[in-house]
Amino acid sequence: MLGGSLDRGWSGYLTLYSLEKNVNAEGVPRINLNGEDLEQLYGSIAELLNEDWAKFIVYYRQYGAYDGDEAGVDVATVAEPDFAQEAKVTLTQVLDLIGKKVQIGTGDNAEVLTTPFAETLAEMSVYLPVLMDNTTITPGETIPGRININQASRCMLLGIPGVEESVADEIINQRVMQSDEQTDTSALQHETWILTAGIVTLEEMKQLLPFVCAGGDVYRAQIVGYYEDGGAASRAEVVFDATGSVPRIVSFRDISHLGRGYPLELLGVQLINNF
Numbered sequence: 001m002l003g004g005s006l007d008r009g010w011s012g013y014l015t016l017y018s019l020e021k022n023v024n025a026e027g028v029p030r031i032n033l034n035g036e037d038l039e040q041l042y043g044s045i046a047e048l049l050n051e052d053w054a055k056f057i058v059y060y061r062q063y064g065a066y067d068g069d070e071a072g073v074d075v076a077t078v079a080e081p082d083f084a085q086e087a088k089v090t091l092t093q094v095l096d097l098i099g100k101k102v103q104i105g106t107g108d109n110a111e112v113l114t115t116p117f118a119e120t121l122a123e124m125s126v127y128l129p130v131l132m133d134n135t136t137i138t139p140g141e142t143i144p145g146r147i148n149i150n151q152a153s154r155c156m157l158l159g160i161p162g163v164e165e166s167v168a169d170e171i172i173n174q175r176v177m178q179s180d181e182q183t184d185t186s187a188l189q190h191e192t193w194i195l196t197a198g199i200v201t202l203e204e205m206k207q208l209l210p211f212v213c214a215g216g217d218v219y220r221a222q223i224v225g226y227y228e229d230g231g232a233a234s235r236a237e238v239v240f241d242a243t244g245s246v247p248r249i250v251s252f253r254d255i256s257h258l259g260r261g262y263p264l265e266l267l268g269v270q271l272i273n274n275f
Contacts, residue, residue: 013155013156017218018218019142020146020213020215020216021217022138022142030133030135030136031044031048032137032138033057034061035139038062041054041061042083045057052074052076053116055076055080056113058083059113060091060097062087064088065089066100066101068101072112074113078113093137094135095192097131098119098202099118099119101115119202121196124195146191146212147211149171150188154168157172167200170199189215191208217243219240221237222237224260224261224267226260235255235256236253238251
């Protein structure tokens with residue numbers, strides 16, 4: 001017992017159930033940037049987002065990143081890609097696109113394209129939430145096993161590879177500030193908020209991205225039935241998976257033997273008796 005409460009050990013930090021729906025804020029499946037049909041990929045991005053993004057992403061898939069010093073031209077000035085040319089590059093994550101240039105064509109016809117995804121914090125704060133919400137490199141309907149940085153405790157944050165104490169503390173500080181009732185919490189909608197807030201660098205964010213998320217679709221709840229006079233109580237712990245069209249129970253445990261678990265003041269009492 002610690003401070004009057006049961007020490008749960010590791011059980012308070014581990015779960016068998018962790019899933020996120022691979023959809024945008026409107027519930028529409030995200031665009032898979034690694035799709036094999038480049039013409040379909042182009043059309044999906046151009047329709048939902050914009051044509052310049054569609055051009056750059058398809059050209060990136062076809063040619064890869066350019067590491068030379070040439071300044072390059074705006075992607076809006078070039079024609080649509082030749083969709084007969086197959087992709088040779090697979091994105092490992094959406095952030096691969098940031099700050100990259102692409103060289104298209106060969107010989108005298110070669111052109112370097114500048115990225116529409118600049119690496120400055122000001123510009124990332126505008127386009128990155130849109131990019132993260134609507135695109136993915138995961139074809140599946142769900143994404144498993146990532147840690148929600150908007151709810152994780154300090155010790156859980158420190159268990160994520162690459163998270164130093166200063167980063168964990170700043171994440172918690174920013175969460176507290178954003179949770180103010182007067183603040184728009186949509187700023188925390190995607191895990192990349194720690195990048196646009198300047199807490200981590202782009203390279204650090206790339207290392208963290210496989211391990212973190214900003215919310216999930218599996219929920220844990222306790223159901224308590226009780227008498228106000230302090231008599232018998234019934235208590236259960238339930239885990240719901242809401243990634244499908246109909247939520248399903250993935251775990252149900254009767255924990256009545258552990259008692260009511262919560263004071264009446266928290267559960268609520270009926271102040272006026274009905275006769």
